[in-house]
């Protein structure tokens with residue numbers, strides 16, 4: 001079965017005669033088991049990033065559920081932008097984000113720790129020089 | 133070896149919390165912390181969602197367009213608060229659907245206050261003033277809690293709550309300065325909502341089994357009694373400003389402690405409502421169930437549409 005079907009994250013409950021399952025079963029007769037759900041879930045999880053004004057970075061706001069990108073955008077707007085304080089929204093399927101793990105955050109970020117010469121304070125300049 | 137690891141991890145976890153650091157979803161955390169958070173956050177989320185029902189009851193009967201758009205916007209905010217919180221709960225590896233099923237089956241709780249009926253328009257004013265006012269006191273604390281996603285969700289919520297409280301208080305102030313009938317109506321609503329609002333902070337801490345642990349892990353930063361006292365201290369002067377009497381003959385200012393002392397809370401009533409015997413428990417759950425059932429076809433259609441489009445790609 002295609003991976004995307006797993007993506008859809010249906011929830012539970014067996015056996016249904018609902019037309020949508022029949023449609024689904026007709027499409028994928030080899031995988032009846034996937035289509036024995038009574039209730040559809042809430043759609044997949046999307047992480048939402050909002051920009052508060054042009055020039056500002058997009059910041060993580062939270063997540064929402066939606067079945068597709070367009071609905072995800074609309075849901076994100078309804079949940080995170082009810083007061084006109086947002087100028088742009090990104091939605092990203094949560095399962096397509098790869099994040100660093102806190103367990104190895106030590107070694108992972110280590111290489112940067114001993115490079116004080118990457119900071120301006122490392123360099124000595126005459127006191128009389130201003131604005132540098 | 134594993135037990136030893138666990139001790140070290142727990143030590144590190146607690147010292148991070150003591151240092152004021154936030155815990156993020158992928159960080160190690162004790163199972164109890166995760167469980168307590170899921171319970172608290174989902175109860176909070178359910179309360180926001182169920183909380184829409186008593187007020188939604190009055191949207192179509194608001195006395196003016198101004199009142200109507202305000203109330204509509206407030207109730208929409210509460211839906212948003214529910215969504216922020218479900219989203220925060222989901223960072224702890226639970227599925228939103230699972231949480232909603234727990235609400236509908238009666239297994240999960242929501243704030244007992246929403247099991248009281250809204251009998252007339254004055255109730256809408258008093259709910260904004262008392263219920264949102266109490267929620268602000270609680271959520272201002274939670275915005276500083278140790279779990280990052282829950283803290284951020286509450287920060288977002290707090291930014292929106294002030295409008296809720298002010299719109300309620302404006303209704304109260306208007307009615308309190310109105311005709312004798314209006315005055316009586318709003319005083320009656322205050323009389324009905326005051327004590328249940330004080331119960332919103334939960335039982336006294338010596339009777340609240342989870343409190344010590346929650347305080348130690350900074351899920352909560354103040355005890356239930358401290359929060360309740362803060363709410364009373366804030367609300368008494370607000371009631372005086374609009375000539376409203378709070379229904380407590382024992383209410384008096386203690387100059388030494390600089391707090392308002394108040395009378396005994398009827399916890400029997402509280403537990404009775406929590407156990408499902410409040411005036412509206414059944415009605416609220418039935419309304420949630422109906423909303424879930426009525427919305428099912430929308431969720432189904434959305435998924436079907438996506439499936440179809442991916443097929444045609």
Ligand SMILES: [Fe+2]
Nearest residue numbers: 180209210213
């Ligand atoms: Fe709220």
Ligand SMILES: [Fe+2]
Nearest residue numbers: 210264293296
């Ligand atoms: Fe509110």
